[in-house]
Amino acid sequence: MPYRSPSRRLRSIGVSLLVATVGVTISLGALGAPATADGAWPPPAVVIDAVVRDISAAQIDRLVRMLAAFGTRHTLSDATGGTRGIGAARHWLRSEFERCSRDSGGRLVVSEDAFVAGPQERIPVPTRVVNVIATLPGEKAASRDRIYVVSGHYDSRNSDALDGAGDAPGADDDASGTAVVLATACAMAKHHFGSTLVFMTVAGEEQGLIGATHWASEARRRGLDVAGMFTNDIVGSSRADDGSIEKGRVRLFAEGLPARATLSEQLQTLIGTGGENDSPTRELARFVRAVAASHVPSFTVDVVYRRDRYLRGGDHIPFLDAGYAALRFTEAHEDFRHQHQNVRMEGGVQYGDLVQFVDPEYTASVARVNAAALAALALGPAAPRNVMIETLKLENDTTLRWDPNSDPDVAGYRVRYRHTTAPDWEGARDVGNVARVTLPGLSKDDFLFGVEAVDRDGNESVASYPYPYVAPR
Ligand SMILES: [Zn+2]
Structure with a gap:
């Protein structure tokens, strides 16, 4: 085994987590290809505008329809493959990422983060949970260990959280967020970035944030520098439950201070100096809103100073709990008749999370905001330390x-x-x-x-x- 300096070893540990479970190993030499022969980088606005332009409503529409067509993607559904169930969805997701990897010259590295969960609440028997992950390694020596994560959950559910057999098309929750991650990965993989980008489609969200918790806690255990994370969950519909339509706005949930019984000395100082609105997560939200305003001007990022909506949680929460800055994108108006509901007609009202309620142009706008923000983050330097x-x-x-x-x-x-x-x-x-x-x-x-x-x-x-x-x- 050749000698490796400690910093190269650390980098290798980080990369091996990202690609851990399918035995893929990345040659470190392959990561360092400069963006251009003389090491110069294109102006950031050129790259950001290119990834924004590359994302289309037609592409989102195809991805959401494909995901919904698996009938159910419940974490307890058929995992073996075929055309129905979470196993079939997972194979398809992998093939989509791999197609984009080919378009990137193989730089986008596709892997699976698989583990067995349960028995526990909402997982009655030990169940294999698989996150499908695509990693675009950073190409600047000083920043490739800095990681930005974007996620959507590909599992779905209906009215019964334990029903792994019945229909659960999950078009908005969360084929929309999964499509955002796929489209963003494919657009960004054609370009070069200094920091590492992790595009994550996770399972087990509806059973208790299981897939994201596994990845985030492993990242914390290994000391990975996750400098920012967004989850996209319910980003598909522009129509409110009163029928009104708002195509130009997405909510970005940004926690201030964690609701913990005991506060670290650092958090006490943050509060003591009036900085309760300046947590790393709030600073990240300000950055995202500013980038979106510059590069996706027709679409407003409406920051909400709150961890999440009442009675709901998402995959940013395990990242927050692991001490990382993490945000949640969710559509401006939710229609709860179209989430976590059995597909049915009742009193002349259509219930169920169906493709017909997804607005691909709206979801494409959310994807453009994600791509612009991730590009700006991954091109840019690290936030100053010890300020x-x-x-x-x-x-x-x-x-x-x-x-x-x-x-x-x-x-x-x-x-x-x-x-x-x-x-x-x-x-x-x-x-x-x-x-x-x-x-x-x-x-x-x-x-x-x-x-x-x-x-x-x-x-x-x-x-x-x-x-x-x-x-x-
Ligand atoms: Zn969801």
């Missing part, structure tokens, strides 16, 4: 400091600020390639701050919240 606000004496200016970013192409830093009552940034100052800056006239007592890294191509990072700096004793 601090000096609080050594009483003064009316603000001095910030941070660790220099390890990305060699970082060209400088941008300080964003806003009033404490404002939801989004109101101003920005480019402060050059420094690790400490004083901002005269901006009182740390009156504003909230965030520091972003900016690279020479103009890619910017997510903002980091400054914690109080106390002089070393």
Whole structure:
């Protein structure tokens, strides 16, 4: 076995989790192909606009119809293959990812993350659960260990959470989110990114977030740097239950502080300095909304300051619980007659999660937002670390400091600020390639701050919240 330096070994551990369960091994040498022969990267707007343009409603329509046609994709349904049940759906998903991998010159690596769950609540007998995963390895040495995850769940259910036999077409919940992940993977695999992208279609969501929990807890155990995660769950319909239609808006659920009985010292400091709206998840949500506004201007990302809707949960939650920044996309208006319902007519009303209630153009817009945000994240530098606000004496200016970013192409830093009552940034100052800056006239007592890294191509990072700096004793 050849010698590998610790950093290469760490990288290999990370990659092996991503492709673990089917015995695929990636040659590390194959990961490092630069985007161009001289190592130069195209302008970020060119790449982002290309992936956005590549996603079509026709493509989403085909994917949602194919998924719904498996009859049921319940986690307890037929796993053996054929044309009906979760096994058939899984084989098809794999073949779709593999087709896109061929179009990418084989850079998109398809794998399965398989394990046995149960017996437990909603899994009465031990059941094999399989996440189908496609990984696009990052190509910048300094950022390929930084991972962004996008997910949708391909399992479905009807009125009975344990019914693995009856019809459960799951067109909106969550063929729509699965189609977003597939379409995004195929569009992005044609391009090159610095950080690693993980496109994840998971099972067991309806049985208790089982597939996502498995992957997220393994990632935490192995110390993977998951710098951001989005789940897409119920992103298919533009029609509200009163019949009104809104095609131009998606909700993005973004937790502030975790509802834990005990708070870490870091969370206590966040609250103590008025930063309860500046958790890493909220900073990620601000970034996504800003990228969407620039690159998918006809479509609004409506950030909701809440972990999830009442009585509902999703696959971002295991990532939040593992300590990662994680968000949930869900359509603006839900019609609960079309979710978790047996397909039936009742009182002249059609119940069931049927293809006819999905609006492919709407879902394509959600996919474009995902692709734009993921591209901006994976092209850009890491968020600055150890960002601090000096609080050594009483003064009316603000001095910030941070660790220099390890990305060699970082060209400088941008300080964003806003009033404490404002939801989004109101101003920005480019402060050059420094690790400490004083901002005269901006009182740390009156504003909230965030520091972003900016690279020479103009890619910017997510903002980091400054914690109080106390002089070393
Ligand atoms: Zn769902």
